Amino acid sequence: MIRTPLRPLARILKAREKGEDTGAIEAENLRLRHESVRDKSRMRAEGRLLVLGGMFVLAFGTIGMRMGALAGTPAQEPQTATAGNPIIGQRADIVDRNGRILATNLDTYSLYAQPQEMVDPARIASELAKMFPDLEEEALLKSFSGARKFAWVRRQLSPEQMQAVHDLGSPGLLFGPREMRLYPNGAIAGHILGGASYGREGVSSAEVIGVAGVERKFDDYLRDPANEGEPLQLSIDLTVQAAAEEVLAGGMSLMNAKGAASVLMDVYTGEVISMVSLPDFDPNKRPQVLLTGDQTDSPLFNRAVQGVYELGSVFKIFAIAQALELGLVTPDKLIDIRGPLKWGRFSIRDFSNYGAELSTMDVIVKSSNIGTARIAMEIGAERQQDFLRSLGFMEATPIELQEGPTGRPLLPEKWSELSTMTISYGHGLSSSPLHLATGYASLLNGGTRVEPTLLRRDTPQTGPRVVSEQTSRQAREMLRQVVVRGTASFGEVEGYAVGGKTGTADKPKENGGGYYDDKVIATFASVFPANDPKYVLIVTFDEPSENSGSKPRRTAGWTAVPVAAEMIRRIAPLLGLRPQVDSSEPIGVTLTSN
Amino acid sequence: MRSILYVLAGLAVIGLSFWSYQENYKTRDTLSEVRRLNAEIGRNYQRLGMLRAEWAYLNRPDRLSDLAELNFDRLGLLPLMPDAFGRVDQIIYPLPEILPIVVPIEVNSAPVNPDEDAL
Numbered sequence: 001m002i003r004t005p006l007r008p009l010a011r012i013l014k015a016r017e018k019g020e021d022t023g024a025i026e027a028e029n030l031r032l033r034h035e036s037v038r039d040k041s042r043m044r045a046e047g048r049l050l051v052l053g054g055m056f057v058l059a060f061g062t063i064g065m066r067m068g069a070l071a072g073t074p075a076q077e078p079q080t081a082t083a084g085n086p087i088i089g090q091r092a093d094i095v096d097r098n099g100r101i102l103a104t105n106l107d108t109y110s111l112y113a114q115p116q117e118m119v120d121p122a123r124i125a126s127e128l129a130k131m132f133p134d135l136e137e138e139a140l141l142k143s144f145s146g147a148r149k150f151a152w153v154r155r156q157l158s159p160e161q162m163q164a165v166h167d168l169g170s171p172g173l174l175f176g177p178r179e180m181r182l183y184p185n186g187a188i189a190g191h192i193l194g195g196a197s198y199g200r201e202g203v204s205s206a207e208v209i210g211v212a213g214v215e216r217k218f219d220d221y222l223r224d225p226a227n228e229g230e231p232l233q234l235s236i237d238l239t240v241q242a243a244a245e246e247v248l249a250g251g252m253s254l255m256n257a258k259g260a261a262s263v264l265m266d267v268y269t270g271e272v273i274s275m276v277s278l279p280d281f282d283p284n285k286r287p288q289v290l291l292t293g294d295q296t297d298s299p300l301f302n303r304a305v306q307g308v309y310e311l312g313s314v315f316k317i318f319a320i321a322q323a324l325e326l327g328l329v330t331p332d333k334l335i336d337i338r339g340p341l342k343w344g345r346f347s348i349r350d351f352s353n354y355g356a357e358l359s360t361m362d363v364i365v366k367s368s369n370i371g372t373a374r375i376a377m378e379i380g381a382e383r384q385q386d387f388l389r390s391l392g393f394m395e396a397t398p399i400e401l402q403e404g405p406t407g408r409p410l411l412p413e414k415w416s417e418l419s420t421m422t423i424s425y426g427h428g429l430s431s432s433p434l435h436l437a438t439g440y441a442s443l444l445n446g447g448t449r450v451e452p453t454l455l456r457r458d459t460p461q462t463g464p465r466v467v468s469e470q471t472s473r474q475a476r477e478m479l480r481q482v483v484v485r486g487t488a489s490f491g492e493v494e495g496y497a498v499g500g501k502t503g504t505a506d507k508p509k510e511n512g513g514g515y516y517d518d519k520v521i522a523t524f525a526s527v528f529p530a531n532d533p534k535y536v537l538i539v540t541f542d543e544p545s546e547n548s549g550s551k552p553r554r555t556a557g558w559t560a561v562p563v564a565a566e567m568i569r570r571i572a573p574l575l576g577l578r579p580q581v582d583s584s585e586p587i588g589v590t591l592t593s594n
Numbered sequence: 595m596r597s598i599l600y601v602l603a604g605l606a607v608i609g610l611s612f613w614s615y616q617e618n619y620k621t622r623d624t625l626s627e628v629r630r631l632n633a634e635i636g637r638n639y640q641r642l643g644m645l646r647a648e649w650a651y652l653n654r655p656d657r658l659s660d661l662a663e664l665n666f667d668r669l670g671l672l673p674l675m676p677d678a679f680g681r682v683d684q685i686i687y688p689l690p691e692i693l694p695i696v697v698p699i700e701v702n703s704a705p706v707n708p709d710e711d712a713l
């Protein structure tokens with residue numbers, strides 16, 4: 001660049017000649033130069049500002065466009081993030097303790113109609129009515145010919161039925177995919193599983209929701225996709241459950257009973273291995289709730305959990321065990337059983353006269369009401385309540401069924417001395433067979449509390465101690481003697497050392513006012529093997545009557561006990577229990593002496 | 595010198611863009627492959643579920659006990675009862691092995707008299 005000189009020689013010489021001030025020329029030129037420098041730097045600054053502004057416009061424009069694009073397009077999951085399995089969206093299966101399927105899903109199709117597209121609705125209606133006997137032609141025609149643009153025809157179709165509808169070839173009939181809950185074993189374990197039905201229904205899918213039993217209780221777990229189809233494993237053994245149902249159903253018809261229930265429980269883990277309530281139902285076709293009459297007659301009613309009954313003499317062992325624990329009696333101590341035992345205008349009698357005195361052991365073996373009531377009076381109401389509470393008889397069982405909380409025991413309003421006496425032999429307190437199983441398991445497993453559970457667990461429960469190990473062993477020995485020489489002599493099963501207690505309780509009249517003479521609840525609560533307890537089995541019959549003799553026999557010893565024995569004979573081998581056979585000489589042992 | 599750098603930088607840009615173009619398409623291919631495989635796994639899961647359900651249905655205890663009864667003549671199946679358990683002392687000791695044949699034995703498999711055989 002050519003710099004303009006501040007003092008151009010030509011002008012300076014000219015000014016000197018005229019005698020002018022040359023400084024003015026220099027000042028003028030300096031001013032011009034400063035102005036041009038200033039203009040140039042302003043231009044540059046303005047340019048920079050412009051670029052910067054442009055940048056800002058671009059940046060905000062980009063952000064704005066991106067936000068607009070995100071807001072304007074439907075949400076989409078990022079495809080590369082494959083967390084979890086996107087495929088398994090079905091309701092989880094329910095399996096038994098060995099992994100055999102109790103409940104699973106089946107893909108079927110639903111059939112719906114869009115009547116405005118139909119060519120000949122009348123023909124379609126008559127064809128469909130022929131194909132599905134449960135549909136009525138007139139109702140179909142009405143729904144096809146009205147102003148409606150959508151109508152469900154059937155919720156589920158089998159593949160054959162779907163093909164048949166295809167063959168009709170009508171344009172207005174459409175299929176939607178559907179999941180169907182299938183219980184492949186039919187009525188087996190029906191009360192435990194409960195059943196499922198549809199929740200919100202759409203054309204492309206429908207929600208399967210549990211309506212009762214474990215299906216309802218674990219609905220959230222079964223529907224949670226985070227489990228990735230991990231099945232729900234129950235403590236039930238399918239084979240044992242099937243065998244127990246077969247034996248109990250046979251026993252129920254032999255004993256002419258109205259209903260029956262059985263509970264088989266592991267004494268250490270509290271797992272319910274099988275739980276049967278008859279009459280039962282098929283969860284694939286869950287029956288309707290009874291609208292009139294007694295709900296307890298419905299097949300939906302789970303007698304083992306919801307049915308609270310006065311269970312009778314099976315309770316005696318609790319009073320005796322508590323007295324043993326408190327040191328009030330020993331198994332050999334003699335108890336005065338002269339009767340009738342009077343309390344106010346109420347008198348307690350025995351089934352028959354057993355003499356004047358019995359040892360504590362024989363009070364249980366002969367099932368003496370008077371003896372037990374006398375022992376209970378020594379225990380007192382307060383301690384009895386505490387003990388029964390510690391065994392779980394004061395509240396509903398924590399079993400994992402939706403119906404569980406409804407199985408609430410019926411307790412006396414005022415726990416008087418009379419209540420103490422009657423409850424000691426099982427009257428005045430109503431509880432479910434499951435309560436009884438829990439109580440027996442807790443008392444006989446060595447004396448620690450177990451909670452009943454329907455979920456498989458592999459470790460024993462370590463609940464609080466209820467009675468000492470010694471008391472537990474004495475109680476087992478007494479129960480064993482009941483079978484060996486007492487009221488439950490039909491309960492003997494070779495090799496399994498069954499111990500148990502019978503209970504025959506008169507049924508209370510529904511509208512109050514005393515008890516029936518000819519209707520009983522017969523119960524056998526058993527433990528096997530008594531010397532090394534593994535399982536507790538409760539068998540209860542509702543209104544049994546064994547009519548092979550000259551007059552009907554209703555006591556548990558004639559009804560519940562033989563059935564329970566048959567059940568043990570069938571299920572103990574299935575549970576892998578070897579019969580304990582007394583061999584004449586120890587195997588593999590050579591006796592020596594020195 | 596400078597112009598060589600420019601040329602090299604230009605070539606690098608071309609090369610990188612070509613590489614990223616290829617990577618982009620490879621990723622898309624892989625994603626669609628994953629989708630296809632997921633769909634296939636889903637179909638197989640459904641099939642497996644169906645087969646399991648069928649297996650459970652065919653092996654339901656009621657059906658098995660009916661079948662055992664129907665085929666009792668051939669199978670002789672009974673419910674498992676306590677007497678099915680054996681004891682250790684019921685098992686025999688292993689039989690001593692048969693001694694090897696040292697002296698060969700002449701066996702004439704042909705009939706001695708062909709006429710007799712014809713009768």
